[in-house]
Amino acid sequence: MNAPDAIAAVQHHLREHWQRHPLAADTCAGIARWWFEPPAAEAEVLAALHALQRAGVVVTAAAADGRVRWRLAG
Secondary structure, three states, X not given: OOHHHHHHHHXXXXXXXXXXXXXXXXXHHHHHHHOOOOOOOHHHHHHHHHXXXXXXXXXXXXXXXXXXXXXXXX
């Protein structure tokens, strides 16, 4: 699978996860580790998250510990 296909597959998986768990939020590392079986490559997850952010699907929020968490927009 080439990089664009892999990122599209990750985006699809993330959308499905958020359909089932609309209040879910986590860091990129947490998403890569816990939302995928087996864990996904963080670089692909981050690229997918950025694409979803550009599309207005997800937003980021900085937590008190300084880590960025991703969640559904709206």
